[in-house]
Amino acid sequence: MNDTLRVIHNRRSVRAYSDRPITREEKNEILEATFRAPTAGNLMLYSIIEVEAQEIKDRLAVTCDNQPFIARAPYILLFLADYQRWMDYFKQSGVSGLAESLGVVERKPQTGDLLLACCDALIAAQTAVIAAESMGIGSCYIGDILEQYEIHRELFDLPPHTLPITMLCFGYPAVPGKKLTTRFDKEMIVHTDKYRRLSSDELGKGFARLESDFRVGHHSSQYANAGQAVYFRKFASRFAAEMNRSVKEMLKNWE
Amino acid sequence: MNDTLRVIHNRRSVRAYSDRPITREEKNEILEATFRAPTAGNLMLYSIIEVEAQEIKDRLAVTCDNQPFIARAPYILLFLADYQRWMDYFKQSGVSGLAESLGVVERKPQTGDLLLACCDALIAAQTAVIAAESMGIGSCYIGDILEQYEIHRELFDLPPHTLPITMLCFGYPAVPGKKLTTRFDKEMIVHTDKYRRLSSDELGKGFARLESDFRVGHHSSQYANAGQAVYFRKFASRFAAEMNRSVKEMLKNWE
Numbered sequence: 001m002n003d004t005l006r007v008i009h010n011r012r013s014v015r016a017y018s019d020r021p022i023t024r025e026e027k028n029e030i031l032e033a034t035f036r037a038p039t040a041g042n043l044m045l046y047s048i049i050e051v052e053a054q055e056i057k058d059r060l061a062v063t064c065d066n067q068p069f070i071a072r073a074p075y076i077l078l079f080l081a082d083y084q085r086w087m088d089y090f091k092q093s094g095v096s097g098l099a100e101s102l103g104v105v106e107r108k109p110q111t112g113d114l115l116l117a118c119c120d121a122l123i124a125a126q127t128a129v130i131a132a133e134s135m136g137i138g139s140c141y142i143g144d145i146l147e148q149y150e151i152h153r154e155l156f157d158l159p160p161h162t163l164p165i166t167m168l169c170f171g172y173p174a175v176p177g178k179k180l181t182t183r184f185d186k187e188m189i190v191h192t193d194k195y196r197r198l199s200s201d202e203l204g205k206g207f208a209r210l211e212s213d214f215r216v217g218h219h220s221s222q223y224a225n226a227g228q229a230v231y232f233r234k235f236a237s238r239f240a241a242e243m244n245r246s247v248k249e250m251l252k253n254w255e
Numbered sequence: 256m257n258d259t260l261r262v263i264h265n266r267r268s269v270r271a272y273s274d275r276p277i278t279r280e281e282k283n284e285i286l287e288a289t290f291r292a293p294t295a296g297n298l299m300l301y302s303i304i305e306v307e308a309q310e311i312k313d314r315l316a317v318t319c320d321n322q323p324f325i326a327r328a329p330y331i332l333l334f335l336a337d338y339q340r341w342m343d344y345f346k347q348s349g350v351s352g353l354a355e356s357l358g359v360v361e362r363k364p365q366t367g368d369l370l371l372a373c374c375d376a377l378i379a380a381q382t383a384v385i386a387a388e389s390m391g392i393g394s395c396y397i398g399d400i401l402e403q404y405e406i407h408r409e410l411f412d413l414p415p416h417t418l419p420i421t422m423l424c425f426g427y428p429a430v431p432g433k434k435l436t437t438r439f440d441k442e443m444i445v446h447t448d449k450y451r452r453l454s455s456d457e458l459g460k461g462f463a464r465l466e467s468d469f470r471v472g473h474h475s476s477q478y479a480n481a482g483q484a485v486y487f488r489k490f491a492s493r494f495a496a497e498m499n500r501s502v503k504e505m506l507k508n509w510e
Contacts, residue, residue, distance in 0.1 A: 003258040004389030008288045008382060009379045033263045037381065040398045041489055044439050047395030056448055080450070085443065086490065089458050093482020099491075107491055111506060112499035115373065116398050119421055122377035123396070126292065127263060129378075130385050141378070143295045143371050153460060157449045166374055183290045184299050188340065190286060191304045193311055194412045195335070203344050227348020234296055235341065236354075236362055239481045244367035251366055 004239035007134045012180050014138025015069045017171030022075045022137060030170070033131035037124040045083060045117035046124055049156055053075035057154065063151050064144035064167070065239045073169035075137075078145065079125045083109040084161040109161050114254045121165045132170050142167040147239060149246040160253040182209060262389045267435050269393025270324045271424030275331045285425070288386035292379040296486045298370035300338060301379055304411055306331035309409065314367060318406050319399035319422070328424035333400065334380045336372035338364040339416040364416050369509045371507075374421045387425050397422040402494060404501040415508040437464060 001009070023063055031048070039045065051057055054071075061071035070076070087109065099106045109117075127141045145152065145167040188198070188206040198206060205227065214226035223229040234240065256264070284302070294300065309326075316326035325331070339395055342364065354361045364372075384394045400407065400422040407419055443453070443461040453461060461482065469481035478484040489495065 002389050004262050005284070005288055005386055008386055009291050011291060011293070013293055020389050021414075024508075029260070032439060033260055035441070036263050036266060036435075036446065038266070038268055038384070038396055040396070040436075042436050042438075043485070043489070044444060047444055047446060047450065049450060050446065051448060053448045058345070087487070088453060089462055089482050090486045090490070092455060092458050093480050093486070095483055098478070098483055098487075104491070110499040110503070112401060112502035113490070113495065115401055115420065115502055116498065118370065118373055119377055119396070119398060122374055123381045123384075126378045126381035127385070129293070130382070131260055131263055135259050141293055141295070141374070143374060146367055146370055157451075159450065159452060162450065165370065181297050182293075183297075184371055186286060188292070189299060189302055191302060192306050193304065193306060193308045195302065195304060195412060195414065195417065196412075198340060198343060200347060203340075207344055224370045225348050225355070227344050228350055228353055230298070230341070230346070231345045231350045232353075235345070235368070236359070240368065240464060243371065244365040247367035248365070254455065 004130075004134070006128060010180075011129070011133045012178055014171065014173045015140050015169070016174040017069075017072055017074055018174045019137070020172040022170060022179050024136065027075060027137060029134050029135065030128050030137070034124050034128040039115050039120045039123070043086065044120065045074075045081060045086070046121035047080045047082040047085070047162065048124070049080065051078060059155060060142075060145075060167070063148040063155075065140050065147060067142070067144070069140075070142060070169055073154035075170040077125075077128060077168045077170070078156065078164055079121040079166050079168070080158070080162040081114055081121045081165050082162045083113055083117055084159045087161050109254055111251065111254050114163060114251075118163070118165045123165050125168060128168060129143070136172065137170050138173040140169045142169060144239060144243070147242045147246045149249045155211040163250050218225040256319070259385075259389070261266070262385060265435075266384070266388045267433055268395040269426065269428045270395050270424070271429040272324075272327055272329055272393070273429045275326065275405060275427040277328075277427070279423060281390060282330060282391065285383050285387050285392070289379050289383040292382035294378070296377045298341065298442050299375065300336060300341070301376035302335045302337040302340070302417065304333040304335065306333060314410060315397075315400075315422070318403040319397050320402060322397070324395075325397060325424055328426050330425040331422065332380075332383060332425070333411065333422045334376040334411070334420055335417040336369055336376045336420050337417045338368055338372055339414045342416050365507055366506065366509050369418060369506075373418070373420045380421050380423060383423060391427065392425050393428040395424045397424060399498070402497045402501045404504045418505050418509075
């Protein structure tokens, strides 16, 4: 196994950070690597907001489903799907006049453009994660940045053609070498040539480890199995409802 | 610079592949690394379809905006945002009955769930890219997989709670060491604490290299500048219109 594969295989999300700060030089090293991430048509349909102000970190620790460790992250990067830069440049380039003289209707970014920009932003984010990891700097994705759109829009002055798709906390790990989490078996995730819905038996086998962990950890649960627990605690949770409400609001700018 | 950063910095998209095949062992090495990608709540909200059949590759070379190199890719992975596996397991776990007895309405995946699943899928995809690159295997994203949803849905038997968010072609490069593409300057991409719309001057400076490349390469263009060219050739192109139509159709399953 080469060094890069070893970095990828040993990574796990880090939520407890040591006091060691991340230097400006290290931040730049992460960012420079990030910029090398592939991007659709080399358009770089994303922006990154470095969160430096403690009061913003404190706010995010609340708005992102109350996760206090966010406030203690030495370094935070917010990744935006971003068409605003290009829309502003199209305007400056006289696109409106040319469209009019060609007799075509000018268009605004839509959901297809948005998903493509989300691809760019997330490809960049994971490049940042692996770059940081290779430098010994741990990280954790905050998917909850999809919640509370109205608050985040105001907090970061987000213009309409941007969307906060993910956020990353970085820091040197307080506790090194924690155990890796388990993953579903390959057979659950990888298909060949066609998507194959899992049979009842295959679902049973594929989720067996999760069920066994559930039985060990949740004796007094109101749920009969891990499937019910994941449904009610995650999929149908308060934060999932907020995420769906918030994203619905975000999408209004892309329709 | 460590090995991983070097891998990231030297990567560029590879569309011309040598005859050297990718072995099953190498494919598994890429996939095993991919599974270590971070995933929201360890739910692995994605699936991967390995495209092995030549007739499917041939079809994709047409449906993904006519890019013949796709048919020649030794290895192709289609990444799906996938809630189907969990929805099927929720059903099998008796979620409906419990929801009814609790007097709550059962819910289906919505656009917020979808974006979270897209995060998982794309984080996994970029992990695959970096893993492959470290093994000397080049890759290229095919964002055009967002087009022609109805055709791809049939081609891959996609159930409703999956969405083909991106596709990757892999292969050993035919021509080693091609020049890296340029990127926007850091000042264009990175903000601190707040999003800052670029001023007219900053836009001018930030896009100057693009304009200079445009002036060299497009003497007989009908467009006055690169902004107009990007708008009409990419943003308002036929394939962008198809992508937006197709994604709109996809989103109907998540509303």
